[in-house]
Amino acid sequence: xxxxxxxxxxxxxxxxxxxxxxxxxxxxxxxxxxxxxxxxxxxxxxxxxxxxxxxxxxxxxxxxxxxxxxxxxxxxxxxxxxxxxxxxxxxxxxxxxxxxxxxxxxxxxxxxxxxxxxxxxxxxxxxxxxxxxxxxxxxxxxxxxxxxxxxxxxxxxxxxxxxxxxxxxxxxxxxxxxxxxxxxxxxxxxxxxxxxxxxxxxxxx
Amino acid sequence: xxxxxxxxxxxxxxxxxxxxxxxxxxxxxxxxxxxxxxxxxxxxxxxxxxxxxxxxxxxxxxxxxxxxxxxxxxxxxxxxxxxxxxxxxxxxxxxxxxxxxxxxxxxxxxxxxxxxxxxxxxxxxxxxxxxxxxxxxxxxxxxxxxxxxxxxxxxxxxxxxxxxxxxxxxxxxxxxxxxxxxxxxxxxxxxxxxxxxxxxxxxxxxxxxxxxxxxxxxxxxxxxxxxxxxxxxxxxxxxxxxxxxxxxxxxxxxxxxxxxxxxxxxxxxxxxxxxxxxxxxxxxxxxxxxxxxxxxxxxxxxxxxxxxxxxxxxxxxxxxxxxxxxxxxxxxxxxxxxxxxxxxxxxxxxxxxxxxxxxxxxxxxxxxxxxxxxxxxxxxxxxxxxxxxxxxxxxxxxxxxxxxxxxxxxxxxxxxxxxxxxxxxxxxxxxxxxxxxxxxxxxxxxxxxxxxxxxxxxxxxxxxxxxxx
Numbered sequence: 001x002x003x004x005x006x007x008x009x010x011x012x013x014x015x016x017x018x019x020x021x022x023x024x025x026x027x028x029x030x031x032x033x034x035x036x037x038x039x040x041x042x043x044x045x046x047x048x049x050x051x052x053x054x055x056x057x058x059x060x061x062x063x064x065x066x067x068x069x070x071x072x073x074x075x076x077x078x079x080x081x082x083x084x085x086x087x088x089x090x091x092x093x094x095x096x097x098x099x100x101x102x103x104x105x106x107x108x109x110x111x112x113x114x115x116x117x118x119x120x121x122x123x124x125x126x127x128x129x130x131x132x133x134x135x136x137x138x139x140x141x142x143x144x145x146x147x148x149x150x151x152x153x154x155x156x157x158x159x160x161x162x163x164x165x166x167x168x169x170x171x172x173x174x175x176x177x178x179x180x181x182x183x184x185x186x187x188x189x190x191x192x193x194x195x196x197x198x199x200x201x202x203x204x205x
Numbered sequence: 206x207x208x209x210x211x212x213x214x215x216x217x218x219x220x221x222x223x224x225x226x227x228x229x230x231x232x233x234x235x236x237x238x239x240x241x242x243x244x245x246x247x248x249x250x251x252x253x254x255x256x257x258x259x260x261x262x263x264x265x266x267x268x269x270x271x272x273x274x275x276x277x278x279x280x281x282x283x284x285x286x287x288x289x290x291x292x293x294x295x296x297x298x299x300x301x302x303x304x305x306x307x308x309x310x311x312x313x314x315x316x317x318x319x320x321x322x323x324x325x326x327x328x329x330x331x332x333x334x335x336x337x338x339x340x341x342x343x344x345x346x347x348x349x350x351x352x353x354x355x356x357x358x359x360x361x362x363x364x365x366x367x368x369x370x371x372x373x374x375x376x377x378x379x380x381x382x383x384x385x386x387x388x389x390x391x392x393x394x395x396x397x398x399x400x401x402x403x404x405x406x407x408x409x410x411x412x413x414x415x416x417x418x419x420x421x422x423x424x425x426x427x428x429x430x431x432x433x434x435x436x437x438x439x440x441x442x443x444x445x446x447x448x449x450x451x452x453x454x455x456x457x458x459x460x461x462x463x464x465x466x467x468x469x470x471x472x473x474x475x476x477x478x479x480x481x482x483x484x485x486x487x488x489x490x491x492x493x494x495x496x497x498x499x500x501x502x503x504x505x506x507x508x509x510x511x512x513x514x515x516x517x518x519x520x521x522x523x524x525x526x527x528x529x530x531x532x533x534x535x536x537x538x539x540x541x542x543x544x545x546x547x548x549x550x551x552x553x554x555x556x557x558x559x560x561x562x563x564x565x566x567x568x569x570x571x572x573x574x575x576x577x578x579x580x581x582x583x584x585x586x587x588x589x590x591x592x593x594x595x596x597x598x599x600x601x602x603x604x605x606x607x608x609x610x611x612x613x614x615x616x617x618x619x620x621x622x623x624x625x626x627x628x629x630x631x632x633x634x635x636x637x638x639x640x641x642x643x644x645x646x647x648x649x650x651x652x653x654x655x656x657x658x659x660x661x662x663x664x665x666x667x668x669x670x671x672x673x674x
Contacts, residue, residue, distance in 0.1 A: 016245050016246070017245075019245060020241065020247065023240070023241065023244065027237055027240075028233075031233060031236065031237070040262075040264075042236060043236040043239055046236065046240060047240050047243065047244060050240075050244065051244070
């Protein structure tokens, strides 16, 4: 019983061990998803996401990977978290910086990694999620469509708009000049090569 | 792995990037284990730092991450702060572990976890002074907190410990309203910064500290005064602020102590924090009679008698006027309640045309500033006529203009204007306020060069230690 779908069914049927295996398998990815939002209670959101996947079992189509399914739930939990604080939010407009102002502002950052994270915080959350899942988690176009619950064509335009917004956020920033110059025009093959290079630079360990 | 507080063996060498990685790993593990226990009933042992079992994360800041933890050896809850910022040493924490004062957060011990230094201290339930201020507090309650905080810092200074980063977030205040100053010596120094946000908290830093000098007790005094101003009046100091709140009565008595501590030049401040705190303490009731009612009646009688005598003296024989002290005392008793009740028009009307000392004119000016521009001009004109040498810079048009720009959110224009001026206290404060809103290294460098030049430093351009490129 190695299949995620089978583990999920077993967990839903009361097999805690199966749930635990799923949790072990995907904890890191879901933790990272919330960690990058700089929120205080990451643990709570991670737990809600895993418990949420039991309830949402019927929405899990066999074709999609379990991880993208989890991301979709995580996304709902994140939006729900912000909605709980404030009504009527358009996540196509509001950025993380609007929703959860943090101490790290783009103007003060010179570390490349922090700069990228800070720039991501100021673009609309919908765009941020698309770029982030593509960039750090390496999700493909179809996977992104599943995770974001939009058609593939929308994913492409969203990534393009995300890159534009990122470019706008970095403009005029001294330390951002290099990053800005390296940004690809579109989220195509060139994007992956760029992302690989940048990831290598950001994680010198 | 842990050293007792009095030991000094552990040398911590890891970079802040290394430390951040260690701290992140620890947090990921803690959340992971906690969830496994919560969701699957798994038997998990809590993540440990030294012998301390981490229970929950209380917060994260520029210098580190704080956890509520359990000390099994002494069977008590403690706070464990993992220090991410690179510091030369934890000398301050060690020194504090040796002293005890009701207004200093007790440090139990220091240690190191995988190269990350940590400080174990008392766990204060209640939060920081910042949160405490969000609830309305009576003026005397605010003043009491300010004085208590000052006493704590003064004690640390006596032990040779400088705080370097005083601000409301670094003062913990428990349910019983007893403030405890925390996080001594944790601010990084300017010289050591080559990336990341600015060290310390510019809005609270003394001008010389921003200029790259090491913090000393006098720069702490400046930061403490900014903090005190904020606690008492709910606003960042821009002298005689129009928006100052219900603490007007306290404002009058705390004013001289705060202005002096906020002087641009360290030499012009109070010689030490004890002296400043004593100046903040309200004068005790005049007589020690047996009953409370008697105290009140006696005080009222004294005030009325003095007021009548003064009134008579002033009217009958201007040549035999009161001494300045008497004048000020009388004015306080008359105008204090008006300020307390925000009756600024009455205050202005009361003081208009009177024989006043500079202290009295200051009060008149403060009241006038809640009113119209004409009223302010009137005070300034009277001041120039009576005592040209002591006319405050609040009477300069430029200060008014600066304040207008700052209030209008035009921070860059405020800076451009301010940095072309003499660095008088109100100008410096308004410049700091505007710079604090913009808060970029570039801006702080401009402010630094300006203050250095004003202090006569010919090498000002090179003296502001932070290189931008």
